[in-house]
Amino acid sequence: MLKKLLLSALLAPILSHGVLAQNQTQSEIAMKIESLLSKMTLEEKIGQLNQYTARWEMTGPAPTGSSEQELLEEIKNGKVGSMLNVTGAEATMKAQKLAVENTRLGIPLIFGYDVIHGYKTMFPIPLATASSWDPSAAELSAHVAAVEAAASGIQWTFAPMVDISRDARWGRVMEGAGEDPYLGTKMATAQVRGFQGNNLSADNTIAACAKHFAAYGFVEAGRDYNTVDISEYTLQNVVLPPFKAAVDAGVATLMNSFNVIGGIPSTANPHLLRDILKGEWGFDGFVVSDWNSIGEIKNHGVAPDLKEAARLAIIAGSDMDMEGYAYLPFLKQLVEEGLVDEALIDDAARRVLRVKFELGLFDDPYKYSKLDEKGLILNEENLKAAREVAKKSIVLLKNENNLLPLKKAGQKIAVIGDLADDKDSPIGSWRAQAITGSAVSLLEGIENAVEDQSSVVFERGPVFISNEPQFTQHLQYNETDPSGIEEAVELAKEMDVVVLALGENCFQTGEGRSQTDITLKGYQQELLEAVCEVNKNVVVVLMNGRPLVINWMAEHVPAIVEAWHLGSEAGNAIADVLFGDYNPAGKLTVSFPRSVGQCPIYYNHFSTGRAADTGTVFWSHYTDESNDPLFPFGYGLSYTTFDYSDLNLSAGEITADQKLKVSVVVKNTGVFDGEEVVQLYVQDLYGSIARPVKELKGFEKIFLKAGESKTVEFELGAADLAFFGVDKTWKAEPGNFNLWVGTNSQSGLKGAFKLK
Secondary structure, three states: OHHHHHHHHHHHHHHHHHHHHOOOOHHHHHHHHHHHHHHOOHHHHHHHOEEEEOOOOOOOOOOOOHHHHHHHHHHHOOOOOEEEOOOOHHHHHHHHHHHHOOOOOOOOOEEEEOOOOEOOOEOOOHHHHHOOOOHHHHHHHHHHHHHHHHHOOOOEEOOOEOOOOOOOOOHHHHHOOOOOHHHHHHHHHHHHHHHHOOOOOOOOOOEOEEEEEOOHHHOHHHOOOOOEOOOHHHHHHHHOHHHHHHHHOOOOEEEEOOOEEOOEEHHHOHHHHHHHHHHHOOOOOEEEOOOOOOOHHHHOOOOOOHHHHHHHHHHHOOOEEEOOOOHHHHHHHHHHOOOOOHHHHHHHHHHHHHHHHHOOOOOOOOHHHOOOHHHHOOOHHHHHHHHHHHHHOOEEEEEHHHOOOOOOOOOOEEEEOHHHHOOOHHHOOOOOOOOOOOOOOHHHHHHHHOOOHHHEEEEOOOOOEOOOOOOOOOOOEOOOOOOOHHHHHHHHHHOOEEEEEEEOOHHHOOOOOOOOOOOOOOOHHHHHHHHHHHOOOEEEEEEOOOOOOOHHHHHHOOEEEEOOOOOOOHHHHHHHHHOOOOOOOOOOOOOEOOOHHHOOOOOOOEOOOOOOOOOOOOOOOOOOOOOOOOEOOOOOEOOOOEEEEEEEEOOOEEOOOOOEEEEEEEEEOOOOOEEEEEEEEEEEOOOOOOOEOOEEEEEEEEEEOOOOEEEEEEEEOHHHHOEEOOOOOEEOOOEEEEEEEEEEOOEEEEEEEEEO
16 A cells, blocks of 8 residues: 555656646647758758767866867757766756757757666666566656656656566676566556656656667677577567567657677667568657667678668668767768668658657757756655665565564674675666665664664675776676685674675676676675574575576575665665565566576476476486576565465357456465465467467466455456467467466466367
């Protein structure tokens, strides 16, 4: 109930403002665009397609360097349509004036920024928020971020990232919703709604950008910027659904991905951009390149020079050039040489102008720079929202003998680990304008929760990271100085329970931070084993941005809490769970491997021709490890227990125009009130192409008091069973299906039905 009240309170300004502000129809905007286009020169149209990053402090004196002077003149001459990394009301006001008060037509700039999981109030990383299985939490996170960014003059965020990823080695796995396309669509829709509200012209909403189009999460070996080579079936059935959901939700922009797909750079891929996005889906917003991804067409070996890269990108449907320096110098020449139709320039400029009109920038170019910047940013209400989302994002992986929840009094608690006192790592990667070291640490959260702070004793143990990590190419882990383990062990001997913080520094994940080793780094494993040797009541709090290989921990530690990087209120949110003020209900949206050698690993895989153990070596398996993940997709425990019974299907057969109703009774059989994510999976037994062993097709998060039962209902129709098949169309094929309703992807009551 608190979540619903909080969300309603925070969304109220959008809803009330949106009703008043919707005073322009799309046809009226279209007329204004065409009128403006008719007045623009070819150079001015191309200028709208050009985006630069800030090169000097906008609030300071006039630039003196040649590069800065060049940018200044290009803004004044209408050769820049957008800027990124200009932040703050004063800075955006000054930059906007350069364009509006100096260019011939006074066309405003649009200011973009990477507002990924918060602007200054930091929410959990997106992978963590997705683990809430609560789209309203994702919407709330995006909404607060939009309010803060808008108050700082930002009108456009490069989020949400809706890439599906099955590989924990990929550094950017932290930025998405995990491995499943169905859950990905729900989170994508929620985030677009949170950023954009119901009306872009409201001054507390910003334009969203679904990225990276497409298949960036499928880079080979999990290495950032690497090659992708997947089938059209994987592209359509797994990669594209969250993008389609974002488009259906009205997302204003999309961003290209860096990778090639089948040898074709995404930034120069007309099948993606023209045929699917702007053709089949009818997308009328604009597409922005990722940073220099137009220039990188040459690096892929597809264009001999930047001029040809510009030609390929504009023909493919890339509308705006982010820091590629390709469109401004070459598009006019390409048009004059007859190599690019000017109609393509018109189409791209029209799309950019449409978003600017929808944002209300032509009515008031400075409106985003007039808000109460101090009052709207990092305020108490926003921090409450961050704590609410953070505690819902925590996943309880193990809790033997009900070690958790801890007692607030009468228990001596050792808090151990370098990460326990870390006020920076919880902020996470992709941190926008977050204040370094501003998060509530785990230690602070525990001290805030207990009745007597003297019952909590901290011991750092070995230092984890031995350098300032944010901008270094490789983090320097402490692998030479184990000092601190002995002191930690001595403390653990004396205490009733140990809370041990382990995992990753936040800069181990994020863009450019792929890893081949996803075990605990530094002396963390040694510390863990030494502490467990002297105290059997150990609670590990994992702080990480990706699934980790934690086999020893899973076998030997009685309680494990997956806390991710939870943002500004991390420590308080974790303490809410540790002490039982909130009963954890999060579920994994990524499978945890037993070994990095299993990656990529995901639940909705195909069955192979030799899937079953034949009693010989000749079947699909590893000789040194299980095929199964350590913790599967959808997995997460609670302080209470839930029983599933009475699975009922309304019919054994349905036709294409009928709905199958599926119901199950869920009972809270424990002593705590709690939430449960009820999950529905379906298997298409035989298809014209191989079908996954199971696919998520529905979920509902319910709250049950201790002893309470509830009937949960789902509906399935032909649209839910459809897939992109050999005839290149989406349709459901008649046949037999299995379904499961349960608590994770490997557990559930089983039923069967037929589609006629």
